[in-house]
Amino acid sequence: MAQSFRPRDTAELVEVVKWAAAEQQPLEVIGNGSKRALGRPMQVANTLALDHLTGVVDYEPAELVLTARAGTPLAEIQALLQDNGQELAFEPMDYGPVLGEELGRATFGGTLSANVSGPRRIKAGAARDHVLGLEAVSGRGELFRAGGRVVKNVTGYDLARAFCASWGTLAVASTITVKVAPKATTEKTVCLFGLQGVEATGAMSAALGSSAEVSGAAHVPEKLAALQSGNWGGGRSATLLRLEGIEESIDYRVGILRRVLELAGTVEIMDAAASFSVWQSIRNLTVFPHNLGALWRVSVAPTAADDVIASLPEGCLVMQDWGGGLLWIADPDDQRDGTSLRAAIASAGGGHATLVKAPENVRNTIDVFHPQEPGLSLLTKRLKSQFDPHGILNPGRMYKGV
Template sequence: MDANFKPRDARQVEEAVKWAAGEDQPLEIIGQGSKRALGRPVQAARFLDLSDLSGVENYEPAELILTVKAGTPIAEVEKLVEDNGQELSFEPMDYGPLFGESSGRGTIGGVLAANLSGPRRIKAGAARDHVLGMEAVSGRGEIFNSGGKVVKNVTGYDLPRALCGSYGTLAVTTTVTVKVNPRPESSATFMLSGLSEDDGIKALCAAMGSSAEVSGAAHLPAGVNGGTSNTVLRLEGFAASVDYRFNTLQSLLRDFGSATRLDEDGSKVLWRSIRDVEPFAGSDAPVWRVSVAPTAGPQLLRILQNRMSAQAYFDWSGGLVWLSSADGEIHDADIRAAVGEVGGGHATLVRAGPSVRSNAAVFQPQPGPLAALSRRLKEQFDPKGILNPGRMVSGV
């Protein structure tokens, strides 16, 4: 048997996994390899390369449903739906710039395996919320289907939600069905400049609680934004509606200062930069993705700046903190302690060298009962532990 596998359909994936399970040979599951630096290095000598498992199986624009093979490049998927006036509303982020690679790489299967969602998550939900169905091969070498091709599907256990965010450790996804949505007619960004972290987050939270239907809410402190802070709110929809909601925000947030407006082109550039963590690209300093309560973000940053050299910016109305450690150390104990001090959350080490990621808890350690549940799920789907072993937890 060859050291590596490059299947072209689900049956060939099934054969490869059956062989690996029978021979106790771990497999590293890859698409285009764009996210191999995300998570812990996989403890496997053989690859299951899904890049040939590519192509559209069914697209029904009128029904807002798309079925594609898991190895289909995400850039092709996005262009297809854009050409039909539609979008993937969860706005999948692109880790290429952060990892020093070109943009536009990666596959739809990889996006869902990592549950990648962009700034629009605050309005549209996470990637897993847009999955209608999946075909996958378990670590037992068994093909299974879950979900369906309708927007409402409530039968059975929601396996797609379990597989999204599992980083290929439970099953090898071969085909996915996702819902798509009409692309907004226009967009603009409402921008306030010069606010402190606390005032910036207050402005974002006020906007999120209003009728303005904000689809992006971020604060870029001066330290990561070229000398002045920017607090930005994205508005999308029909042009007249965007104008009306922009005026609504001007009235609501007038005490925070006068606002400027970015047109559609400028808005797209800004939100792509926020989505893809471009403020921290072009370096190899450790980067963390920290999820806390929106109002806790500024406090978290103050605590950490007293313990380490840290820069950060805030997405999801302050609930997502992108954090960079300028001294090259990961400061995992400090960061996770600070997360506990501000009321709890999750901290994930996103960028660091392979040796560092091999010896650190890259993902937030789970409480005992949840860790036990995760182990049972792994044992059910992959009893031999052959799929991406060690990717999320050492030895699992």
């Protein structure tokens, strides 16, 4: 008989996983389930939901360190940080809107287990780079702790970082400690309208290579720009460069970008309110229409972005983030298996393509996450066998047999 478990503390969590290990009963591990439709479908009867394992355990603003239980709503943590003039520097996106869920349902543990990072990754690093330590339960039902409350080197597996991007297949976190950052006083966005292809990629690369300390670099093509409220740039493509800090510093750095980009076209400046709204749309992918079909997340070298985009079938919509290193590709044909896309990525020098959104029948038959090289695949399976020898935690969520 299918069972749904919702532990309220670490002791209950340990007992649930111990039972599942002893009975070899697989568990679908979720927070609030906001990313449930991302990944390979799992044939699992039992659910382990962490939405009752909530609350901030420790927060010291002066030390820039926060510890919270895995099921704590991410919005609750962000509100607490906001009240103290701080933030999660990796700027996590919310997958909810593109997966048909409400905005704001993501949890702390789910965000980190998926290594969810936003536009500021080019400056602040990925989510995993901000994790200091965690308390978790392995697939054996054993409670363990990794890392701590300070940044330090480790010997052997860096378990806190390994947890990130494992999608709940290695262990179930009960509490996680992260470093937080002071929030910028204000922000502005330098906009270039009408650039195409290599022009846009070149402008972003030039800006990121300058001393302007750009914290966001994205390109929205005209077909997507025309759909936005306010009609960005009169329906022209928009190349966006975000600057954060104090007003005087931002104005000085705007001057740097004006000089660097003087041959790239007319430069316009978005004020703080408009800039915040635009980057929220980019971060949460609400620049795309609701009926976007399939959605692919592609990571490539920025210099290869234009070649990959040129290889796409007609009708695909693409937004570039991370200076061109991250491509969000909406494909109106939601039955495509990604073979040609991954071949184009390989031809362009390599990268990764993850299928974020597609019907269940497609996700059940293709590699949702980018296929691993044989050596890495072997290491992944070995790590899985050490932490979850019975294969009870999110079995097959990422790869068959893992």
